[in-house]
Amino acid sequence: MNRQTTGTGIGTGTGDGADGVSGADGVGADDATHVFSAAAVDFAAWREGDRSALDRLVAILTPVLWQVVRAYRLDRPTAEDVVQATWMALVRKGHRIEEPQAVVRWLTVTARREAWRSARRRPREEPTEDDVLDRFRATAEEPETAALREGRDRALWTAFRQLSVRCQRLLRVVASAERPDYTRLAAELGMARGSIGPTRARCLARLRTMLGGMADWRTA
Amino acid sequence: MSPRRRLDDINAPGDVDLLGELRRMWRERDPEPADLVDRITFALALDDLEVELLELVRDRPETELVGHRGEERVRTLMFTGDSLSVMVSITPEPGRVLRIDGWITDGGGLDVELKLEAGTRRERADPHGRFAFDGAEGGLAQLLFHPTESADRALTHTVVTPAVRL
Numbered sequence: 001m002n003r004q005t006t007g008t009g010i011g012t013g014t015g016d017g018a019d020g021v022s023g024a025d026g027v028g029a030d031d032a033t034h035v036f037s038a039a040a041v042d043f044a045a046w047r048e049g050d051r052s053a054l055d056r057l058v059a060i061l062t063p064v065l066w067q068v069v070r071a072y073r074l075d076r077p078t079a080e081d082v083v084q085a086t087w088m089a090l091v092r093k094g095h096r097i098e099e100p101q102a103v104v105r106w107l108t109v110t111a112r113r114e115a116w117r118s119a120r121r122r123p124r125e126e127p128t129e130d131d132v133l134d135r136f137r138a139t140a141e142e143p144e145t146a147a148l149r150e151g152r153d154r155a156l157w158t159a160f161r162q163l164s165v166r167c168q169r170l171l172r173v174v175a176s177a178e179r180p181d182y183t184r185l186a187a188e189l190g191m192a193r194g195s196i197g198p199t200r201a202r203c204l205a206r207l208r209t210m211l212g213g214m215a216d217w218r219t220a
Numbered sequence: 221m222s223p224r225r226r227l228d229d230i231n232a233p234g235d236v237d238l239l240g241e242l243r244r245m246w247r248e249r250d251p252e253p254a255d256l257v258d259r260i261t262f263a264l265a266l267d268d269l270e271v272e273l274l275e276l277v278r279d280r281p282e283t284e285l286v287g288h289r290g291e292e293r294v295r296t297l298m299f300t301g302d303s304l305s306v307m308v309s310i311t312p313e314p315g316r317v318l319r320i321d322g323w324i325t326d327g328g329g330l331d332v333e334l335k336l337e338a339g340t341r342r343e344r345a346d347p348h349g350r351f352a353f354d355g356a357e358g359g360l361a362q363l364l365f366h367p368t369e370s371a372d373r374a375l376t377h378t379v380v381t382p383a384v385r386l
Contacts, residue, residue, distance in 0.1 A: 054264060055261050058257055058260050058261055058264070059257050059261075062252055062256055062257050062260060063247070063251065063252055066251070066252035066256070067243075067246055067247065067250075070246070070250060076253070077276065077279060080252075080253060080256055080259075080382075081275055081276050081382055083252070083256065083260065084259070084260055084263055084273070084382045084383070085273050085275070085382075087260050087263075087264060088263070088264070088271070088273045091264055091269050092269055092270065092271075118275075153245045153248070153249055156241065156242065156245050157245065157249065160242065171239070171242065172242075172246070174239065175239045175242050175243045175246070200235070201235060204234075204235045204238050204239070207238065208234075208238065
């Protein structure tokens with residue numbers, strides 16, 4: 001997927017419209033290129049026998065894999081298990097990856113497969129996600145900005161949770177993939193490939209309509 | 221914004237913004253647990269990498285009445301996989317240490333290794349598949365089940381649990 005050679009593109013925003021707000025963990029979409037490059041370097045070093053490179057790889061990519069896995073509506077403990085299983089699989093089978101640049105793709109595909117398997121094994125339609133709302137207060141910022149952002153994110157989270165299960169899964173899966181593979185997504189979501197784009201647009205339109213009715217979203 | 225945008229226009233600017241907004245919200249408000257990276261690093265530090273990973277299927281704190289000492293918190297974990305199922309209960313002991321009692325289904329005679337941050341301990345499960353470790357410190361922990369010649373079950377590989385925080 002990503003053929004960037006290492007050392008390029010660091011810090012150059014790819015402009016995904018995230019409003020200039022990048023994740024505190026440094027793996028916002030804008031940093032995707034940097035993550036890909038760093039991961040390829042560490043993976044190559046680990047295969048050459050540098051054990052600490054694996055620890056760096058885990059630190060860089062675990063936040064990415066977490067988002068990939070949470071897209072499958074797994075509860076947090078199950079999601080933790082799936083991420084651990086994904087890393088375990090890399091350590092066992094990583095030698096089959098031909099090019100270091102392919103490691104991120106290999107990991108995300110493996111994480112999706114594990115998550116999908118896990119989600120089917122325990123068909124819990126409504127995992128408890130209240131704990132997520134509880135943590136909304138946890139970000140440390142200037143109180144005023146924080147309160148506005150908190151209200152806005154609460155509105156977004158609440159509106160999102162009112163979408164159909166199908167819309168929720170589709171949007172989170174699509175958003176979690178840096179470069180979505182639509183053929184694979186179609187198979188996972190049980191949809192025709194050609195209907196992903198239109199469905200995505202419809203789901204976003206519905207989300208926007210719901211957000212329009214929420215004061216916290218409009219005033220922020 | 222036009223209410224009747226073309227539905228197949230998957231790169232509509234507003235959509236990209238909204239998806240970016242969702243992505244940011246998830247990253248900030250639903251991040252991975254703070255110690256997940258540590259747990260994974262701990263779990264990957266194995267000598268033998270040809271292992272089977274069990275899945276944690278239950279993690280439940282339970283309160284029991286324990287004689288004159290009154291209530292005591294017991295945590296019960298259950299792991300399962302293709303080769304084994306294991307039930308583990310963790311009980312606080314005096315002196316801020318823990319007792320770990322476990323039972324492997326049809327697992328008599330397997331070697332059980334308890335990996336802690338401070339080091340590892342190893343013992344053989346009894347003929348019923350029971351094992352116990354006392355005086356374990358809290359922190360990250362992982363159980364490994366090794367094949368033995370006298371085991372009831374002919375494992376061909378080591379089976380491990382995910383790393384959990386005690």
